[in-house]
Amino acid sequence: xxxxxxxxxxxxxxxxxxxxxxxxTCFAADEPLVFDNDEQEARYLDLTRELRCLVCQNQNLADxxxxxxxxxxxxxxxxxxxxxxxxxxxxxxxxxYGDFVLYRPPVKGNTLALWLLPAALxxxxxxxxxxxVRRQSRQPAGGESERED
Amino acid sequence: MITRLVxxxxxxxxxxxxxxxxxxSDHKEDLPSPLIGKSIPEFTLPLLGQEEVKVTQADLIGxxxxxxxxxxxxxxxxxxxxxxxxxxxxxxLRVIGLNYRDDAADARRxxxxxxxxxxxxLADTSGRVSIDFGVYAAPESFLVDASGRILYKHIGALTQxxxxxxxxxxxxxxxxxx
Numbered sequence: 001x002x003x004x005x006x007x008x009x010x011x012x013x014x015x016x017x018x019x020x021x022x023x024x025t026c027f028a029a030d031e032p033l034v035f036d037n038d039e040q041e042a043r044y045l046d047l048t049r050e051l052r053c054l055v056c057q058n059q060n061l062a063d064x065x066x067x068x069x070x071x072x073x074x075x076x077x078x079x080x081x082x083x084x085x086x087x088x089x090x091x092x093x094x095x096x097y098g099d100f101v102l103y104r105p106p107v108k109g110n111t112l113a114l115w116l117l118p119a120a121l122x123x124x125x126x127x128x129x130x131x132x133v134r135r136q137s138r139q140p141a142g143g144e145s146e147r148e149d
Numbered sequence: 150m151i152t153r154l155v156x157x158x159x160x161x162x163x164x165x166x167x168x169x170x171x172x173x174s175d176h177k178e179d180l181p182s183p184l185i186g187k188s189i190p191e192f193t194l195p196l197l198g199q200e201e202v203k204v205t206q207a208d209l210i211g212x213x214x215x216x217x218x219x220x221x222x223x224x225x226x227x228x229x230x231x232x233x234x235x236x237x238x239x240x241x242l243r244v245i246g247l248n249y250r251d252d253a254a255d256a257r258r259x260x261x262x263x264x265x266x267x268x269x270x271l272a273d274t275s276g277r278v279s280i281d282f283g284v285y286a287a288p289e290s291f292l293v294d295a296s297g298r299i300l301y302k303h304i305g306a307l308t309q310x311x312x313x314x315x316x317x318x319x320x321x322x323x324x325x326x327x
Contacts, residue, residue, distance in 0.1 A: 054180075054285035067250055068285050071276050096283040098183045124159070131152060 033077055040080055047076050047089060052101050060103065182283050182302040189216075189297050190281035197248050197256055197270035204271055210297040213323035214243040215290055215316065217267070217307075218279065220251040221259035223287040229306040230263050236312055237266035242320065246270035249279050249287045292316050294323035 035041040045062065051072070053064035061069050061076070072093070079089050090102065099105045107115050184190075189206050196202045209216075217233055219226040237244045246267035248256045253272060260270075273279050282291065285304075292301040292315075300319050303311055 067276065068280075071280060075277075075280060095183060096280060097285065098181060098283075100180055128155065 036081070043086060044077060044080055047080075047086060048073055050103050051076075051090070051093060052103055054097055054101065057100075180304065182299075184283050184291075184299050185302060187299060189291070189293055189299060190278070192271075192278040192281065194271040194273055194278055197246070197253060197272040200253070200272070204269065206297065209245065209293070211295060212243055213292070213294050213320060214245050214268075215292055216245050216247055216282075218247045218249050218282070218284050218287050218289040218291075220249045220287045221255040222251065223249075225306045226288045227263065229288055229308075230266075232307050232309060232312060234264055234266040236316075237268075241317060243268050247279065247282070247284075248272050248274075249284060250274065250276040290316075292319055292323065 033041075033044070035044065048062035049060050051061045053059045053061050053066055053069040053072075055066035055068050056064050059069075061072055075092075076089055079092065084092075093101045099108075099111070105111045105114065189209070191206050193203050193205050196204060215236070233244055236242060244266055246269070248270050251272070251274065253274070256270070256272070260267075271278075276284075282289075283302075288306055290303040290307055291299050292303075294300050300323055301315055303315065307316075
């Protein structure tokens with residue numbers, strides 16, 4: 001009785017290890033990176049999420065499988081290892097690819113519409129709703145039930 | 150009366166916004182390069198086919214040239230290739246190739262098959278130098294003046310129109326800018 005049980009356990013253990021290995025390979029699209037510490041790894045993840053892949057423009061560097069995204073991830077890793085700050089890394093990329101590489105572009109003359117339009121649209125929407133609500137509440141309750149009939 | 154017009158006006162405004170967005174979409178070439186007006190970045194690259202020969206940015210400066218980023222795996226590069234050959238044959242402009250993330254043997258075979266219009270080919274196998282040029286896809290072309298300043302960048306396949314109106318039209322300014 002004991003031997004089959006043991007074999008089952010062994011098989012289960014082996015398949016668990018295999019599954020974990022498989023999961024690990026799924027995440028490691030690049031060669032696995034070794035970071036000096038958790039803080040550096042967190043910065044790497046933040047930067048690659050916040051920077052745009054120029055090839056498939058609606059993906060960030062972390063998600064993209066494009067060769068350029070791979071190269072830029074390598075470059076960001078190398079700069080982190082060299083002790084450069086997040087600002088220095090972003091400046092490096094903006095100098096070469098422009099503000100477009102940033103998912104959060106700086107507030108400048110040509111990005112003003114981008115930053116202000118959502119707030120402006122929200123304000124316009126608010127005014128429209130306010131006017132509609134006011135008009136509704138001004139109507140007598142009787143008039144409304146009549147209309148429902 | 151005015152409140153009735155508000156939704157109509159908003160709709161019109163939205164229409165204008167969408168029309169502008171649509172007419173601007175799919176124009177990757179409109180992504181302006183921050184390198185325009187600046188000097189070409191410093192680099193040292195081997196020549197394709199003569200890997201022992203190293204070329205730096207200083208070797209290129211002196212005569213205006215077109216730096217064409219290409220690769221044997223790049224299908225669009227084949228489309229613009231006859232135009233680049235014609236441009237190089239015309240003698241109007243020196244054309245230098247930047248072979249991007251390519252295998253040297255594949256690149257040489259590609260040139261043998263389609264023809265080699267390039268005065269020289271720089272082999273950027275790792276793509277690292279191309280990052281300094283702000284390259285994000287092949288083909289791309291940079292017009293560089295005699296002092297090594299980038300005057301114009303074209304993203305995607307060159308067209309006859311772009312060669313005439315954007316590149317050749319800038320040549321007078323490119324030659325005597327020193």
